[in-house]
Amino acid sequence: MTARPPTFPASTVLGYPRIGPHRELKRALESYWDGRSTYQDLQSTGRRLREETWRRLDGLGLGALPSGTFSLYDQMLDTAVLLGAVPDRYRGGTSEEAYFAMARGAEGVAPLRMTKWFDTNYHYIVPEIGPDTSFRLDATKPLSEVREARELGLETRPVLVGPVTFLLLSQAAPGAPAEFAPLDRLADVLGVYEELLQELAAEGVEWVQLDEPALVTDRTGVQLAAVRTTYERLGGLADRPALFVASYFGDLGDALPVLAATPVEAIGLDLVAGSVPGSVPGIGAAADETALPGKAALPGKAALPGKAALPGKAALPETTARPGKALLAGKTVVAGVVSGRDVWRTDQERALATLLAVREQAGHVVVSTSCSLLHVPYDLDLEPGLDPDVRRRLAFADQKVAEVVELAALLAATPNAAPVGGPTTPAAGQPAKTNAAPEPAKEHTPEHTPEHMLVRSPYAVRAAAQAEHLRLPPLPVTTIGSFPQTGELREARAALAAGELDEAAYDDLVRAEIARAVALQERLGLDVLVHGEPERNDMVQYFAEHLDGFAVTGNGWVQSYGSRCTRPPILYGDVRRPEPITVRWAHHAQSLTDKPVKGMLTGPVTIVAWSFVRDDIPLRDVVFQVADAIGYEVRDLEAAGVTVIQVDEPALRELMPLRREDQDAYLEWAVAAYRRATSGAGDRTQIHTHLCYSDADQILDAIDALDADVTTIESARSGARILDEEAIGDFERGLGPGVYDIHSPRVPSTWEIEVALKAALRVLPADRVWVNPDCGLKTRTYDQVEAALTNLVSAARHLRGDQRS
Numbered sequence: 075m076t077a078r079p080p081t082f083p084a085s086t087v088l089g090y091p092r093i094g095p096h097r098e099l100k101r102a103l104e105s106y107w108d109g110r111s112t113y114q115d116l117q118s119t120g121r122r123l124r125e126e127t128w129r130r131l132d133g134l135g136l137g138a139l140p141s142g143t144f145s146l147y148d149q150m151l152d153t154a155v156l157l158g159a160v161p162d163r164y165r166g167g168t169s170e171e172a173y174f175a176m177a178r179g180a181e182g183v184a185p186l187r188m189t190k191w192f193d194t195n196y197h198y199i200v201p202e203i204g205p206d207t208s209f210r211l212d213a214t215k216p217l218s219e220v221r222e223a224r225e226l227g228l229e230t231r232p233v234l235v236g237p238v239t240f241l242l243l244s245q246a247a248p249g250a251p252a253e254f255a256p257l258d259r260l261a262d263v264l265g266v267y268e269e270l271l272q273e274l275a276a277e278g279v280e281w282v283q284l285d286e287p288a289l290v291t292d293r294t295g296v297q298l299a300a301v302r303t304t305y306e307r308l309g310g311l312a313d314r315p316a317l318f319v320a321s322y323f324g325d326l327g328d329a330l331p332v333l334a335a336t337p338v339e340a341i342g343l344d345l346v347a348g349s350v351p352g353s354v355p356g357i358g359a360a361a362d363e364t365a366l367p368g369k370a371a372l373p374g375k376a377a378l379p380g381k382a383a384l385p386g387k388a389a390l391p392e393t394t395a396r397p398g399k400a401l402l403a404g405k406t407v408v409a410g411v412v413s414g415r416d417v418w419r420t421d422q423e424r425a426l427a428t429l430l431a432v433r434e435q436a437g438h439v440v441v442s443t444s445c446s447l448l449h450v451p452y453d454l455d456l457e458p459g460l461d462p463d464v465r466r467r468l469a470f471a472d473q474k475v476a477e478v479v480e481l482a483a484l485l486a487a488t489p490n491a492a493p494v495g496g497p498t499t500p501a502a503g504q505p506a507k508t509n510a511a512p513e514p515a516k517e518h519t520p521e522h523t524p525e526h527m528l529v530r531s532p533y534a535v536r537a538a539a540q541a542e543h544l545r546l547p548p549l550p551v552t553t554i555g556s557f558p559q560t561g562e563l564r565e566a567r568a569a570l571a572a573g574e575l576d577e578a579a580y581d582d583l584v585r586a587e588i589a590r591a592v593a594l595q596e597r598l599g600l601d602v603l604v605h606g607e608p609e610r611n612d613m614v615q616y617f618a619e620h621l622d623g624f625a626v627t628g629n630g631w632v633q634s635y636g637s638r639c640t641r642p643p644i645l646y647g648d649v650r651r652p653e654p655i656t657v658r659w660a661h662h663a664q665s666l667t668d669k670p671v672k673g674m675l676t677g678p679v680t681i682v683a684w685s686f687v688r689d690d691i692p693l694r695d696v697v698f699q700v701a702d703a704i705g706y707e708v709r710d711l712e713a714a715g716v717t718v719i720q721v722d723e724p725a726l727r728e729l730m731p732l733r734r735e736d737q738d739a740y741l742e743w744a745v746a747a748y749r750r751a752t753s754g755a756g757d758r759t760q761i762h763t764h765l766c767y768s769d770a771d772q773i774l775d776a777i778d779a780l781d782a783d784v785t786t787i788e789s790a791r792s793g794a795r796i797l798d799e800e801a802i803g804d805f806e807r808g809l810g811p812g813v814y815d816i817h818s819p820r821v822p823s824t825w826e827i828e829v830a831l832k833a834a835l836r837v838l839p840a841d842r843v844w845v846n847p848d849c850g851l852k853t854r855t856y857d858q859v860e861a862a863l864t865n866l867v868s869a870a871r872h873l874r875g876d877q878r879s
């Protein structure tokens with residue numbers, strides 16, 4: 075760094091959505107993958123989306139524009155490519171072939187693992203780093219984006235995944251010695267980052283953003299030392315841009331003093347999920363007994379004294395570093411006061427007070443979002459259909475950018491040491507911006523749980539009753555719920571919404587699709603069937619559309635992985651189930667076959683985790699309200715003669731607080747919510763649950779505590795780790811380790827399915843092992859599904875023969 079760092083403009087955002095306001099990138103990707111268009115077409119869509127983004131941000135008055143937040147698939151994958159960390163088995167073709175082979179697999183080669191990005195519903199590709207990985211800079215992407223923006227007359231700040239987060243989130247390459255960790259390669263990786271920073275400096279780039287969200291989770295002394303090494307080394311470089319290290323999704327904790335002691339010029343703090351360093355949470359903000367907006371919505375932050383069972387967050391834990399004022403004195407603090415994780419408008423007064431508290435400590439304050447806006451939809455103006463009372467409380471990405479810009483102006487206009495809330499508070503006189511729900515929840519509070527919803531008979535009793543009743547073979551074969559969502563179904567749903575198709579015609583189509591799925595499963599010989607979920611646009615949105623207290627959007631798409639998106643519902647009020655939701659479809663499916671058909675529900679934690687949630691009451695209370703609604707559905711399904719009911723909880727792990735100290739309390743109420751939803755079922759009713767992307771090995775006790783009779787789980791793409799665990803031997807109930815990865819178009823061979831099943835049979839008795847894919851089949855085609863399920867059934871039949879002999 076040369077003498078004085080350039081001044082950081084007054085406002086910025088850490089990142090912005092990239093799928094396109096109308097999912098242009100999704101369509102371009104899928105068209106390219108299907109061979110309907112070329113890579114050049116895909117690139118030109120990308121270029122157009124980047125241009126629109128920069129022009130939009132600039133037009134909204136944002137001070138500093140990010141670049142590099144665009145990706146054709148994922149930013150961790152981009153970083154692996156940037157560093158040249160492409161495993162040999164993906165090389166050989168063009169660079170784009172290698173890129174998409176890592177993301178999606180290719181002929182004869184499985185994709186890299188994919189997993190959750192912290193506690194979000196975004197999924198990243200897990201890079202593989204081994205002792206022999208050779209790193210080599212490929213700066214094409216960051217450099218070309220800086221140049222592209224320049225052609226539009228705009229300067230940008232390249233955004234990169236930081237070296238520590240990159241290595242901590244990577245996995246050891248297959249064959250690496252057991253004691254090897256990707257972080258062992260830090261020195262080599264830093265060499266590449268140094269080279270990159272020098273190239274960017276030569277290009278005239280003033281600031282670079284290095285994202286280090288991994289620093290908000292618990293870090294060991296060795297890892298903190300890696301942080302120090304990294305930023306002393308990069309900071310000590312002679313010719314480099316100014317360095318902005320961004321943290322998000324929580325407090326930096328012990329990493330803050332370490333980072334602050336390095337020469338980096340700017341530090342980004344998430345002041346929505348975290349708090350102003352050295353202050354009690356909510357300093358300058360309302361430190362009162364009501365939930366703190368923006369805080370309660372995040373896992374583990376919902377706790378309020380005496381309300382939710384989450385201790386330790388209402389007061390700053392003793393162990394958290396409380397840096398003295400001097401710590402940030404020479405630094406620019408990029409203050410994330412506008413949430414990038416929710417869709418609520420920012421309480422301007424409170425945000426300004428937080429900014430003033432930061433300004434007391436920092437050399438210079440920049441107003442920003444708490445994290446990238448990747449996790450929220452583009453623009454509220456694309457939702458004309460929203461109820462005006464709900465809409466008033468909302469801000470999507472573009473509205474949040476405007477809030478950042480406005481706050482920066484207010485901050486500039488507010489003199490130092492202004493009394494908070496006093497006459498100089500510019501918001502005075504304006505209506506208070508609040509996202510508080512119109513009225514607090516009264517009825518569906520935890521105290522009102524009907525007794526019968528809490529306890530079931532012991533597993534052994536239930537297992538005997540179910541065995542008697544269901545009469546299933548050993549190694550029963552089933553699927554996770556969804557069958558392919560055909561274009562015809564999607565078009566019909568769009569036509570129904572547009573009023574071009576009547577409900578009766580739509581229902582006929584759904585019934586026909588159910589019949590098709592049931593007939594296929596019967597023909598292939600599955601043991602426990604599903605109806606295929608053709609009536610659902612999404613496993614969460616569908617329930618939200620049938621429950622009170624939720625609003626849904628028409629176009630509020632948020633990227634989940636690659637080209638796949640969801641429209642997270644907006645949970646704004648008390649949740650109630652006005653009438654049965656799934657019973658008629660389940661009933662119809664069961665009427666078509668003598669085999670049991672699973673009733674299929676989404677669990678309370680997952681419905682909440684994949685929605686934007688009101689933050690005026692504790693998260694736990696919201697989840698319990700949803701649990702009660704699902705509980706009524708369980709009992710109605712049972713009353714309608716459904717004997718196997720699956721309640722999915724794929725987001726159980728995702729909603730878990732990032733810090734260890736908060737996790738047990740969360741798991742306790744999350745499990746309680748699940749049991750509240752399912753424990754109304756009688757002994758003969760077999761309750762299944764399903765989890766995916768869960769790092770299930772880390773939460774086995776909680777999964778056990780769900781007390782489901784059968785748990786189907788993702789294990790194919792995470793290397794069957796769960797079966798390596800000795801702990802699984804203590805798992806008492808039925809388990810279906812997913813034997814193949816449904817996210818890849820690849821059809822698994824009978825042989826590889828048998829290998830996976832044999833691994834399960836080494837640790838579990840045959841009467842408790844289920845045979846199933848690792849997740850729902852909705853993203854696949856019928857051809858792929860038929861081929862895969864045929865092999866699944868042959869593998870099970872073959873092993874059943876083995877078992878008997």
Ligand SMILES: Nc1nc2c(c(=O)[nH]1)N[C@@H](CNc1ccc(C(=O)N[C@@H](CCC(=O)N[C@@H](CCC(=O)N[C@@H](CCC(=O)O)C(=O)O)C(=O)O)C(=O)O)cc1)CN2
Pocket residue numbers: 195559561563564565567568610611612613614615634635637638639640641684724852853
């Ligand atoms: N909420 C949620 N989170 C999740 C999962 C999940 O299933 N749901 N699964 C895990 C992995 N994540 C996933 C996320 C999305 C999808 C997915 O398939 N999404 C679909 C959209 C699903 C949907 O909402 N479909 C709607 C709208 C479909 C559509 O595109 N309609 C067209 C019009 C119809 C046409 O001509 O095709 C349009 O709007 O333009 C429907 O079926 O009704 C997609 O991106 O393609 C899969 C997995 C973890 N997180």
Ligand code: MET
Pocket residue numbers: 554555556613674722724764766849850851852
């Ligand atoms: C992301 S978990 C998916 C579970 C759901 N029942 C399905 O099969 O699609």
Ligand SMILES: [Zn+2]
Pocket residue numbers: 554724764765766848849850
């Ligand atoms: Zn799943």
